[in-house]
Amino acid sequence: MTQITVDPTDFRKAMAEFPSGVTVVTTLDENNAVVGFTASAFSSLSMEPPLVLVCPALTSATYPHLVRNQRFAIHILAADQQDLAMAFASKGADKVSALDWGMSDLGNPLLKGASCVLECTLWREYEGGDHAILIGQVQRIDRAEGGVLLYHRGKMTNHAVSEIAA
Incomplete structure (x- = not known):
């Protein structure tokens, strides 16, 4: 077979042609501090059971905590949360120390102002090259009205809510 x-x-560059939503995935580290990462590799997977997938880099400092905790929150960012996306995209342990967050009843750190939050338990984990494929079973959903943040061709943009009903 030819390689x-x-x-x-x-x-x-080819993958940047596909616009995607911007999410931040959070969990707690062993000291109960918030850890997380910005992810555009996120998708719904199944309606029954309700499953989503998110793909952290194997080198992500958050990845081991996701697996250890077996739970996490996926925040679909609102249109005005580019600063939050950039904070979680950066490296370093102190990147989120000044952020406004609270603890959910399910034990997940939740960021304020997201368009939607999906609280998940880890359902399965698979290898995916230089990333892991984590499948989360959705346990709780919290939705808000408003636009979302999109990522396309290396830039984040505000996507306003359309007035046209689907």
């Missing part, structure tokens, strides 16, 4: 090699830069 096909795809240039990583070309692959990244």
Whole structure:
């Protein structure tokens, strides 16, 4: 079989052509401090049971905590939360120390102002190259009205709520 090699830069540019929502995934570390990462690799998976998937890099400092805790919250960011997305996209242990958050009844750290929050338990974990594929079973949903933050061609943009009914 012939080995096909795809240039990583070309692959990244090709994937940037697909607009995606911006999410922040949070859990707690062993000291009960909030840890998390910004993810555009997020998708619904199943209605019954309600499953979603999110894909952290294997090198993510948050990844081991997600697996250890077996629970996490996925925040679909509101249109005005680009600063929050950038904070969680950065490296370093103190990146979120000044953020406004609270603890849910299910034991997940929740960030204020998200368009939607899905609280999940870890249902399955799979290998996915340089990322893990984590499947979460949704335990609780909290939705708000308003626009969402989108990521397209390396930039985050505000996506207003459409007035047209689907």
